[in-house]
Amino acid sequence: MDNIKRSIFFFLFIGVFSCDSKNQTVSLTETLNPRYKIIGYIAGWNGVDTSKIDAIKLTHINYAFANVIGGKVVEGEGREKEDKENLVKLNSLKSRNPDLKILISIGGWTWSKGFSDAVPTQKSRKLFTASAIDYLIRHDLDGLDFDWEYPALPGDNNPYRPEDKENFVLMLKSVREALDSLGNLDNTHYLSTIASGGFKEYLDVNDLGQAQKYLDFINIMTYDYIVQSSKDTTGHHANLHTADPNGRSSENAVIEHIAAGVPFEKLVMGMAFYGRSWMDVNSENNGLFQFGKGAKSYSYSAISDLIKDSSYVRHWDENAKAPYLWNEKERIFVTFEDAQSIAEKAMFIKKHKMAGAMFCEYSEDTEEHTLLNAVFENLKLP
Numbered sequence: 583m584d585n586i587k588r589s590i591f592f593f594l595f596i597g598v599f600s601c602d603s604k605n606q607t608v609s610l611t612e613t614l615n616p617r618y619k620i621i622g623y624i625a626g627w628n629g630v631d632t633s634k635i636d637a638i639k640l641t642h643i644n645y646a647f648a649n650v651i652g653g654k655v656v657e658g659e660g661r662e663k664e665d666k667e668n669l670v671k672l673n674s675l676k677s678r679n680p681d682l683k684i685l686i687s688i689g690g691w692t693w694s695k696g697f698s699d700a701v702p703t704q705k706s707r708k709l710f711t712a713s714a715i716d717y718l719i720r721h722d723l724d725g726l727d728f729d730w731e732y733p734a735l736p737g738d739n740n741p742y743r744p745e746d747k748e749n750f751v752l753m754l755k756s757v758r759e760a761l762d763s764l765g766n767l768d769n770t771h772y773l774s775t776i777a778s779g780g781f782k783e784y785l786d787v788n789d790l791g792q793a794q795k796y797l798d799f800i801n802i803m804t805y806d807y808i809v810q811s812s813k814d815t816t817g818h819h820a821n822l823h824t825a826d827p828n829g830r831s832s833e834n835a836v837i838e839h840i841a842a843g844v845p846f847e848k849l850v851m852g853m854a855f856y857g858r859s860w861m862d863v864n865s866e867n868n869g870l871f872q873f874g875k876g877a878k879s880y881s882y883s884a885i886s887d888l889i890k891d892s893s894y895v896r897h898w899d900e901n902a903k904a905p906y907l908w909n910e911k912e913r914i915f916v917t918f919e920d921a922q923s924i925a926e927k928a929m930f931i932k933k934h935k936m937a938g939a940m941f942c943e944y945s946e947d948t949e950e951h952t953l954l955n956a957v958f959e960n961l962k963l964p
Contacts, residue, residue, distance in 0.1 A: 617641065618931070618961040619850055619938030621801060622954070623687065626661065628945045630668040635944065636951050637675040637682055639958040642773075644687040644727045644801075645669060646943070650696030653706055654713035655688055669721040683724040685773060686717060690729050695740045697730045701753040702745060711756045715764060718772065725773025725798070726757060732779050734787035744787075751792045758796035773798045777940075780804040780835035780852065791843020800844060801940040804832035805854035808917070810876025816869055816915045820854045821902035822926050831902070832927060836934070850937045851927055855882045855946040855953050857918025868897050868908040869915035877914070881946035882953055885918050898922065921956035928960030 621642040624630065635643075645668065649658050657665045672684050689697060700710045714726055731737040733746035754774065761772040774796060778784065780803045794800060805820040807830035824831035832851055839849055856879055863874030880888070885907070888894045894907045894916070903926040907916040924939075931939060939957050947953045 619799065619940075620954075620957055620961060621850060621938065621940040622944045623940070623942040624672070624944045626658065626665055626668050628943075630671045632671050632675055634949075635675060636954060637679040639951070639954055640679070640682060641938070642683045642685060643672055643675070643944075644685050644775075644940075645672060646687045647690040647693050647729065648686050648688045648717060649693045650689065650700050650710075653696070653700040653709050655710065655717045656713070657717075658693070666721065669723070673722055683773060685725040685727045685775065686721065686723055687727040687729045687777070688714070689731060691731050691738050694729070694731045694737055697733070698741045698743055698746050698749075701749045702743070707749075707753055707756045710753065711760045714757060715760050718761075719764075725775065726761070727773075727775045727777065727801070728754070728757075729777040731777075732784050732788075735779075735784065747788050751789055751796070754793050754796040775799050775801060777801045777803055777852075778839070780807070780832070781830055782834075782838050785838050785842045789842075790839060794844045794848055797848065799848045799850050799937045800839070801850045802832075802835050802839060802852050803942075804835050804852040805919075805942070807831070808858070810858055810860065810879075814873050814875065816860045816863055816872050816874050817917065818899065818902050818904040818906065819858050819917045820919050820923070821899070821904040822923065822930060823902050825901055833930065836930075836936070846934050846936050848937055850940045851931055853924055853927060853939055853941040853953070853957065854919050855941050855943055856880060857882065857885050857916050859914055859916045861912070861914050863913045863915045865910060865913060868895075868906075868910075869913070870897070870899065870906060870908075872915070874913070874915060880916065880918070882918065882920075883946060883948045885916060886948050886952065888916065896920075903927075919953065921952060924953060924956040925960050928957065931961065 619641045622640050623644045623646050625646050648655050676682050701707045718726060733750040734742055734744055736742055758774050761774055765772050775798055778800050808817040808819050822832045836849060858879050859877040860874035861877045863869040864872035866872055889896055893911055894909050897906050897908060904923050905920050
């Protein structure tokens with residue numbers, strides 16, 4: 583059946599996209615599920631064990647990642663067999679949760695190098711779009727999540743150009759129209775989403791007000807506000823608020839997306855299931871906002887073990903609505919998310935009628951699903 587669907591689609595695709603369509607896509611607001619979205623990124627390189635996935639508490643799974651090579655969306659390098667098996671496993675979760683949607687996330691921090699060269703012309707966008715749709719059909723997916731980090735910015739030392747701003751929108755428009763054409767064949771609405779940067783520089787060089795017209799929702803990466811390599815001062819990496827009006831925070835990222843033209847109901851707030859640490863930290867203020875040496879990252883599962891160690895003391899920053907750990911003896915500082923900070927973010931989401939929450943990455947939670955449970959319990963319907 584997939585081969586028939588693919589053949590019919592590509593016949594229509596050649597006809598519909600032989601010239602650049604001027605038709606505007608219809609607003610998708612009316613088709614959005616009124617229930618809050620809970621979107622979990624699952625890393626393919628960690629494998630997929632469906633017995634450890636609580637599918638009932640998820641609305642969407644974004645499988646990470648597909649790559650962009652030679653202008654086409656393809657399975658990760660050397661991972662074609664593994665990705666196929668993992669996506670079959672993820673689709674099997676629909677037996678537990680028939681409403682669950684499975685998307686492929688394309689790009690990511692290290693695999694965004696092919697985007698800028700893939701979409702600069704109508705011809706190249708057509709090739710890119712066709713490959714993305716073929717990937718979706720090949721793996722029986724519900725949508726495409728574009729994690730281009732970042733249009734018009736270098737990201738991980740990637741090729742980029744100022745024209746990415748316009749080409750990003752044109753790429754999303756091309757994909758949206760192709761997904762709608764495919765959906766007309768089987769009476770299905772296929773999803774198109776992105777992961778957006780949670781910082782103003784990203785919004786300044788892009789046009790999310792236009793981009794959002796072709797998207798079901800936008801997952802803001804409201805974390806990594808500070809990383810070990812960025813500076814020698816500790817801080818929060820996923821704080822909800824900040825006292826600095828020009829500082830980074832989840833609240834500021836949402837406000838800046840709204841100012842850029844994205845409605846609240848299309849915005850999904852990101853949550854980090856991992857933390858970051860510094861060593862040799864100045865002991866003032868329990869290590870917060872002090873000089874230190876960037877150390878390693880921790881999964882939340884590992885952080886939960888640190889909390890059981892009496893040498894690590896949990897502190898709460900009421901202004902930022904964020905926790906942190908301080909080991910006075912070893913002078914180690916850890917920034918992370920926990921159930922309390924997630925509850926605060928959920929309150930923000932509900933207050934502003936946002937689309938829901940996204941988190942990265944599923945396998946970094948505890949075996950008891952501590953953080954996922956916090957997201958679900960705070961966002962579930964009464």
